[in-house]
Amino acid sequence: MEIDRRKNFRFSKWAPASGTHDSGNTASEGTETPILGISSSELHNEFFSAVLKSHAKHKQCGILLQLLQQKYRSP
Template identity: 90%
Template sequence: MEIDRRKNFRFSKWAPESGTLDSGNTDSEGTETPIFGISSSELHNEFFSAVLKSYAKHKQYSILLQILQQKYRSPELESQLEEPWLKAYKDNKFFLIDGLLYHR
């Protein structure tokens, strides 16, 4: 199922106005507009519970959560990460906000 983004979504632009990113322009077929940030609020506890349960089922997620919750580096935990998780971790691709794991 394809979603017609021109009709169903509006994205806020967090980038400076340059004339190249026009979220209100629905005439540009086939152009990609990068999303600079997504903000969500009023997420229900069930959402967080479902996400945390999914982390517990995946070994690499669990290890990443433990690493990112540590105040100091833990070589023991880092050595348990497998590729490509280890490379992404060393490249600082993961971060943790409010208990949710993000990848950039």
């Protein structure tokens, strides 16, 4: 995809219109098009779950690093 840098990194083309799919058909309200047999809400849930787990691990590593720095800091 091309990015128009003059428009704050918004996609300048190939962005589907709101409420449409690649075929150009308007989506019915309240319906989801499954991707590989998984609904978009399930994909979002899995994605954000993974992000939160990654963030928690990163935070734990940061805390451990701080504790190690305090313990081994030269007086």
